[in-house]
Amino acid sequence: MPPDRHDHAAWYAPSLPHIWLPYAQMKTAAPPLPVARTEGSRIVLTDGRVLIDGIASWWTACHGYNHPHIREAVARQLEIMPHVMFGGLVHEPALTLARRLAELLPGDLERVFFSESGSVAVEVALKMATQFWANRVVTGRSGFLAFRGGYHGDTAGAMAVTDAMHGSLRRAWPDHHIVDLPETEETARALWHTLERHAGELAAIIVEPLVQGAGGMRFYDAEVLRTLRNAADRYGLLLICDEIFTGFGRTGTMFACEAAGVVPDIVTLSKALTGGTLPLAATVARRRVFEAFWSDDPDHALMHGPTYMANALACAAANASLDLFAREPRLVQAAAIAQALKEGLEPCRGLPGVQDVRVKGAIGVVELDRIDDLDALRRRFVEAGVFIRPFGNVVYLTPALTIAEDELATLTQAVFDVLRTRRA
Ligand SMILES: Cc1ncc(COP(=O)(O)O)c(C=O)c1O
Numbered sequence: 001m002p003p004d005r006h007d008h009a010a011w012y013a014p015s016l017p018h019i020w021l022p023y024a025q026m027k028t029a030a031p032p033l034p035v036a037r038t039e040g041s042r043i044v045l046t047d048g049r050v051l052i053d054g055i056a057s058w059w060t061a062c063h064g065y066n067h068p069h070i071r072e073a074v075a076r077q078l079e080i081m082p083h084v085m086f087g088g089l090v091h092e093p094a095l096t097l098a099r100r101l102a103e104l105l106p107g108d109l110e111r112v113f114f115s116e117s118g119s120v121a122v123e124v125a126l127k128m129a130t131q132f133w134a135n136r137v138v139t140g141r142s143g144f145l146a147f148r149g150g151y152h153g154d155t156a157g158a159m160a161v162t163d164a165m166h167g168s169l170r171r172a173w174p175d176h177h178i179v180d181l182p183e184t185e186e187t188a189r190a191l192w193h194t195l196e197r198h199a200g201e202l203a204a205i206i207v208e209p210l211v212q213g214a215g216g217m218r219f220y221d222a223e224v225l226r227t228l229r230n231a232a233d234r235y236g237l238l239l240i241c242d243e244i245f246t247g248f249g250r251t252g253t254m255f256a257c258e259a260a261g262v263v264p265d266i267v268t269l270s271k272a273l274t275g276g277t278l279p280l281a282a283t284v285a286r287r288r289v290f291e292a293f294w295s296d297d298p299d300h301a302l303m304h305g306p307t308y309m310a311n312a313l314a315c316a317a318a319n320a321s322l323d324l325f326a327r328e329p330r331l332v333q334a335a336a337i338a339q340a341l342k343e344g345l346e347p348c349r350g351l352p353g354v355q356d357v358r359v360k361g362a363i364g365v366v367e368l369d370r371i372d373d374l375d376a377l378r379r380r381f382v383e384a385g386v387f388i389r390p391f392g393n394v395v396y397l398t399p400a401l402t403i404a405e406d407e408l409a410t411l412t413q414a415v416f417d418v419l420r421t422r423r424a
Contacts, residue, residue: 006036038065061276073320093315107263118270119153121281151214164215204238209256222260248272252361275321280314344412
């Protein structure tokens with residue numbers, strides 16, 4: 001792809017004072033990079049610089065950017081019908097996608113509720129779980145058990161079950177039980193103790209399966225997820241697996257819960273669902289969850305309906321993305337990426353300030369003792385020709401599953417070079 005130039009004078013400086021950027025202290029944040037276009041695993045800036053992308057746009061672009069098969073499917077759908085409301089109406093892309101997701105997911109996870117973002121999918125899951133009990137006339141079960149280091153989104157309900165990220169604001173939302181993942185005997189005892197005392201107040205356990213992403217790219221064993229399934233069963237709670245980060249091959253299996261042989265009661269999906277092209281999310285329920293809403297009583301209905309739910313363009317993109325998973329060896333590619341990440345990042349282990357190097361599927365992490373100046377570190381990566389966005393104390397790679405070998409080697413080498421020469 002030849003580097004190209006694109007004049008951003010007309011839209012960048014005059015418009016920047018009107019934008020509010022994500023997760024940014026606007027007063028001190030480094031100016032964002034103007035992007036002209038994307039292709040494969042490359043981001044082309046308006047000044048012609050080309051960056052190899054290490055994080056696939058917050059883990060969405062699993063087939064790389066601008067995949068022709070997804071583009072064609074969206075273009076075709078655009079001709080026919082970009083969107084129609086989903087109340088009282090349905091359409092082929094949404095129904096086909098719902099059926100395909102049900103076929104792909106384990107067990108009887110078979111009822112799909114669409115929305116437009118991961119956080120909203122989590123809100124829907126929390127609402128489903130709470131109403132599951134209310135519809136069965138079980139009172140008092142409106143709380144959730146969630147985990148230290150967990151992240152489930154930025155909307156109010158999702159923030160209330162999130163431990164990472166929201167700082168003081170979290171205290172403004174309802175108080176749920178946030179405990180350690182049961183990774184040791186001591187934390188397992190604490191989990192059972194909490195359940196013993198509070199299970200009657202809880203609707204569900206909510207967890208990111210195998211990887212806590214935004215909370216620090218922490219990995220944990222499949223056995224821990226099995227323990228949570230057992231705990232939910234023992235106390236009659238629902239288990240919600242938030243697969244928004246882990247779903248669609250990221251951890252090496254299509255869904256992370258599969259690797260543990262666990263069938264959750266509710267699953268949330270988003271991010272790579274459309275291959276990174278359009279916003280779409282899904283909350284998928286098992287049969288018994290859906291059955292609690294099946295009633296002659298209108299009050300037992302799930303009262304939720306985002307305006308753009310099941311957007312036809314987004315569903316067409318998601319169906320095209322699933323075609324690619326079916327016909328191309330994405331999980332084999334994820335395994336090859338895991339191997340390359342292990343080899344490429346391992347030398348970082350000996351560098352000053354490096355606490356841990358770890359890889360799970362197509363996720364590679366270098367954990368540092370601390371990062372004093374995130375902006376400076378991010379700038380260094382751009383200077384090295386890569387887009388990598390460290391946060392907290394971690395530098396991580398979650399490339400497209402289609403990334404070329406030499407591009408991945410450029411990324412791991414950049415991590416090593418930048419960390420070797422960093423000051424703090
Ligand atoms: C596990 C998990 N849940 C929920 C969300 C929220 O998704 P969204 O940003 O689409 O609202 C994220 C986003 O990073 C996530 O990683």
